Amino acid sequence: MKHSFLGFGLAAAMAVSGAAASAQTALTYLFPAPDFLPAFAPFQLALGKGYYEEAGLDVTFRIGQGGADVAAQVAVGNADLGGGMGDTSMIVRANGLPIQGVAVLGGQGLTHIAWRDDSGITGPADFGGQSIGVIGFQDTAYYNLLAVLAANGMSRSDADIQGLGSGGLIQNMIAGSVSVMSGVPEWIVAVEDAGVPLTVIPARDVFPAQAQAILASDAMIAENPEAVRGFVQATIRAIEDIIADPHQAAADYVQIVDRHAENVEQIERIMRFYVDSVYAPAEGRPLGAFDEAQLQEIQDFYMANEIIATAVPISDVYTNDFVTE
Structure with missing residues (x-):
């Protein structure tokens, strides 16, 4: 039973x-x-x-x-x-x-703008003529970068913007082939962890990045x-x-x-x-x-x-x- x-x-x-x-x-x-x-x-x-x-x-x-x-x-x-x-x-x-x-x-916002401290850049107003990395040109981080440039009186033609993919973006920032990046927190941390000092600002400081x-x-x-x-x-x-x-x-x-x-x-x-x-x-x-x-x-x-x-x-x-x- x-x-x-x-x-x-x-x-x-x-x-x-x-x-x-x-x-x-x-x-x-x-x-x-x-x-x-x-x-x-x-x-x-x-x-x-x-x-x-x-x-x-x-x-x-x-x-x-x-x-x-x-x-x-x-x-x-x-x-x-x-x-x-x-x-x-x-x-x-x-x-x-x-x-x-x-x-x-x-x-x-997710997008952050970071630049190498050894680049001589003091802020986005200095981005003219700089090499800037993004993952691609159909990406929100790129669009947010354009807004940051516009807020400082520049357009896409005033900087050397390069579409590098996520891995290439990190590698090129570490190597110094680009001085500025528009990307997400984990990429920035990866560059910093490779020993590269960065200054970081949210794109949202000048544009309502989401x-x-x-x-x-x-x-x-x-x-x-x-x-x-x-x-x-x-x-x-x-x-x-x-x-x-x-x-x-x-x-x-x-x-x-x-x-x-x-x-x-x-x-x-x-x-x-x-x-x-x-x-x-x-x-x-x-x-x-x-x-x-x-x-x-x-x-x-x-x-x-x-x-x-x-x-x-x-x-x-x-x-x-x-x-x-």
Whole structure:
């Protein structure tokens, strides 16, 4: 009798477990670059710490071929959600892709401008004639660089801007082949860790540069709003963990993404950079929320500099409906 009771209990537990598993909503998230990059730490932490599962989601990560590919795949439904920048939706929506930003992952901007201390540069006003590295010419960091130049009375033709890819950008900054870079925190930390002193400023000092964003199609928002809400809030929860304790977050992250296990100190430095200069909340809006006035300013600059050919209603490129309960 005892054996039968235990067997019944096990069967019941398995049935409950199976029911819980079947209740999970499958969701695919597409990264624009390899998912082991520290920029994507909030997603890895949210997955590894069970935050997506608690939100009722069975999340699968996939890797796309850059931001344009992510936007296209999300727009046609080949991925449920994807990663981009806070300005991505205004660029691709003008090309007919019905994409919106559903969260921006920080109150500050991702792009930072750094220059070698041995270059003689004292600030962006000295960028004329300098060799400046970016990863490419269809990238937000490049567009943000153009805004920094414009704020100092210069255009793209006033500097030697080179598209080098992420690896080439780091290598050329270390070698001194370029004196200035427009990029993201982990690249800057990599150059500094190679023994190159840098001066760093946020592009946001002169332009409303945006952080990373979670992108969704209009159809996904209409048909699966609770899945979108669950993913957004679980990801923001992971960012809040990083803000609260970067040291512990770095330790947790390298357990989840073990290729970084030997670099936990560098990962912590990168996370502290993100906490101070990217994730830091903007006054007057919750973490994750877009600022419509900032997006309008970006679109105006992009139109004036022929980065985009068609303006779209700014209210169509984002929603803040999912960032709070």
